[in-house]
Amino acid sequence: MADSKEKLFSDFPSVSTEQWMEKVTADLKGADYEKKLVWKTNEGFKVKPFYRMEDLEGLKTTDALPGEFPYLRGTKKNNVWLVRQDICAKDAKEANAKALDVLNKGVDSLSFHVNSKELSIEYLETLLKGIEAPAVELNFSVCQGHAVELAELLVAYFQKMDYDVKELRGSINYDYFNKMLTRGKEKGDFIQTSKALIEAIQPLPFFRVLSVNALTLNNAGAYISQELGYALAWGNEYMDQLFSAGVPVSFIAKRLKFNFGISSNYFMEIAKFRAARLLWANIVALYNPGCLRDCDNKGENGECRCAAKMAIHAETSSYNLTLFDAHVNLLRTQTEAMSAAIAGVDSMTVTPFDKAYQTPDEFSERLARNQQLLLKEESHFDKVVDPAAGSYYIENLTVSIAKQAWEVFMKVQEEGGFYAAIKAGTVQKDINETGKNRHKAVAQRKEILLGTNQYPNFTELAGDKKSVECKCCCGGDHAESGIETLNFDRASSQFEALRLETxxxxxxxxxxxxxxxxxxxxxxxxxxxxxxxxxxxxxxxxxxxxxxxxxxxxxxxxxxxxxxxxxxxxxxxxxxxxxxxxxxxxxxxxxxxxxxxxxxxxxxxxxxxxxxxxxxxxxxxxxxxxxxxx
The missing domain is CATH 3.40.50.280 (Cobalamin-binding domain)
Incomplete structure (x- = not known):
């Protein structure tokens, strides 16, 4: 059998790139190759119509191994990711009941949006009652002013429960810069709060408490290279500011968590996450982080390689969700989840299909969970590490996106860093301009939203449906300090307004x-x-x-x-x-x-x-x- 396979390959002579190009040129019948077949992406680089093995020559990405620095192919040697569900915990008892229910339905990561007004040890005991913390990742979001208090209460609760802290995994979603982007609001002392938060959570070595919510940029319509480039600058701002304030680099890096969005550009999203890990690992390495414990994962000069691992949570985009023909959202989120799973993220949230027009119900949340479970249990996406490795196309996309994102990162550094750029409004202006361009592309059908600007459902009526904004716990306040904010109009919003008017x-x-x-x-x-x-x-x-x-x-x-x-x-x-x-x-x-x-x-x-x-x-x-x- 082996001999017959070898003969099969020898019977068919290889075809050179020149021969392919001759055939392509002939079939074009005089049309311009660049204009007809070469795609210029929104990110600014060109994508060829076909790639061959020779296109891998000189790319260092192909030398990477799973679980090894610079983590291009993942921070671990398997492709297991956690299935997360968000729960609004205005009422601790109700949130606890829901958490216990979904934990029996395939979820192994919970994200609680905590009611800061009720925050106390009793509140946490009610919220986490019956939940075996070592068996599930526990993530919490709370108003900025209560983040340190929450960290202290969590430490007290886990110590009271006598858990082995080395078995606990989770995060607190403290992000000073995200509120500036979304609400134009700057509150508190970023450095002092961050330092206090790192100190308060110290007894929990695997809890990450500093967040980079690049999902916000994605939901505002950012191009992939913008989301990644600004995310890197965002994370580096924590590193630079806190390191200058005397916090050891390893302490900072191991407390950071990156929350990315996932757009519908399937192959480019796979490449984005691969490039993200590569670039972040190299940024952290430049700080020469010291090792906090004796382990084998060190660089040539003894620097801590574990600190260079990017912790990634991914969430499907809300930007491309639609109110009309809403079940098409399931197709969008499924391909998005596939790209993130193939790319090797650490955890993932699939946005329920009805989020654009109502608070997701039990049915839509069940579908969202099952979308990930299908990828795991039936498609076995968690069984193969970085299947994109060696792909002529994706390896080249990875390098191209990395270059474009790095240009964005360097531009921010030249402006004085991420904080300075937000204060000046340059980040917001850049993303909002992109959003404007994308809305124009949707209006001209250069960017297609199936069921909205192309092939709409002719007979569908919205009825009581109307666009809604999710507000949980401490949300809902608006710009206060004159800082420009991002525009979160979904891509379909103008077409929906038109149809609703009719x-x-x-x-x-x-x-x-x-x-x-x-x-x-x-x-x-x-x-x-x-x-x-x-x-x-x-x-x-x-x-x-x-x-x-x-x-x-x-x-x-x-x-x-x-x-x-x-x-x-x-x-x-x-x-x-x-x-x-x-x-x-x-x-x-x-x-x-x-x-x-x-x-x-x-x-x-x-x-x-x-x-x-x-x-x-x-x-x-x-x-x-x-x-x-x-």
Whole structure:
């Protein structure tokens, strides 16, 4: 059998890159290779249409091993990750009951949003009653002003329970800079609080209490290289400030936790997490961290390699969640979870599909849990470490993203560091500009949101659904100090507002496809027009074809159409467009599907509306709503 396999490879001669390019060039028939096949990413680098083994030459990433510095392929030698669920603990007893329930359903990491007003040892005892702390990762979020108090109470509680502290894993989500980004609010003394927090949690060696919430950037629409570059600068700000304040580097690094978002760019997200570990390991190494205990994981000069391990929690993005056709969110979050699992994150939260329009219910939370459990129990993603290793494409993506992220990192350092950049508003302006560009891309359908700006559900109504913002415990306050904040409008928000406007008006316009002439072209343009207009919630009526434009117009009027869309070929518009427009005689809005060469002539005849692939779908539909919903 082995011989036959070897013969199989020898029977087929290898094909060189030059031969592939000759074939590609021939098939392009004179078209520009760079314009047609090379993709320029939002991150600013180019992606080729194919990669070969020779593209790995010179890449040091292929020398990395799992669990070894610089941790490109993971900080451990397995791919086990923790399934996390968030619980809002306004009522400790109710939160405890929910925690005990989900722990029996596959969750092994809990994240409690703690009610700071009720914080006490009794509150924690109620919250954690019956939970075997060594068997589950315990994470806590609380208002900044109560983070040190929470740390002290946790230490007291665990000591009272007589746990072996070396078996306890978890975190406190203290992040001074995140509140500045989200609420424009700066409160307390960052250095003194951080030092007090590190000191208070000292009895719990595996609890991380300083957070880098790059998820915030992701949910504001940041590009991947921006999220990573700013996250590195964010983490380095903790390192630099606290080290200057006299805290040992190893103490700081081992208390840091990075919370990343996961976008829908599948392969690039895999590459992002690989690049993140690599870059962070090298940043920490520059501080030459001393080893806190005697172990074998040391560098050439005795520096602590364990301190260079990046602890990563990943959460699926809220930026691309949609209110309409919400079950498509399950497809988005599933591929996002897959990319994070393949990339080897330490823990993960899958956002429930209904989060955009309501507080997630028991059903949506169950689905979110099971999405991860399917990856583990049925797809066995946890059984293979870094399966992306050696991939010609992903290894090159990893290097490209690392370079772009490093440029962002260095730019922040030149501005005086992350804190200075936030105070100046440059981080917020950069991310908000990206968000603006992405919203424009969604409006023009250059960035697709299935079910929202492409292939919408024609008959769906929102009913009582409306966009909501999750507020748990101490959330809800707004900018107070004049610091610019991030914009968290989801990518679909403007299309949703448009469709909700249509629904609320009670005047759902009816769009009638007047299909005539060339069969292939009229069908293609009718399908295009139906999808285009349904994005505003219009009723669309497709047709098999009409023998004359007069027959089509009569049928449209009989159907009570508010819009008539002429669907034919460019050549035939010269024959059909003006007669159809005159036959309609202003009784409904008249639209031509396409961008025919004689468009100027048709406009001169009075035809104003054309829809095609170059149209700004959102702005066009806004204009139609303004006219049709009067």
């Amino acid at each position: 629904e609320a008006s009670g005047k759902r316009p009816k769009a009638f496809m007047l299909t005539i002439g060339n069969l292939a072209m009229r069908q293609a343009r009718a399908q295009f027009a139906c999808n285009f207009l349904a994005c505003a919630g219009y009723e669309v009526v497709d047709n098999l074809g009409f023998p004359t434009v007069e027959a089509g117009v009569d049928a449209a009027m009989a159907a009570g159409a508010n819009i008539v869309v002429l669907c034919s070929s460019d050549d035939e518009y010269a024959e059909y467009a003006v007669p159809a427009y005159k036959a309609l005689n202003g009784r409904a809005m008249f639209i031509v599907a396409g961008a025919p060469a004689n468009m100027d002539e048709l406009k001169a005849a009075g035809i104003e509306n054309f829809i095609n692939v170059r149209s700004n779908v959102l702005e066009t539909l806004k204009a139609y709503n303004a006219e049709l919903l009067k």
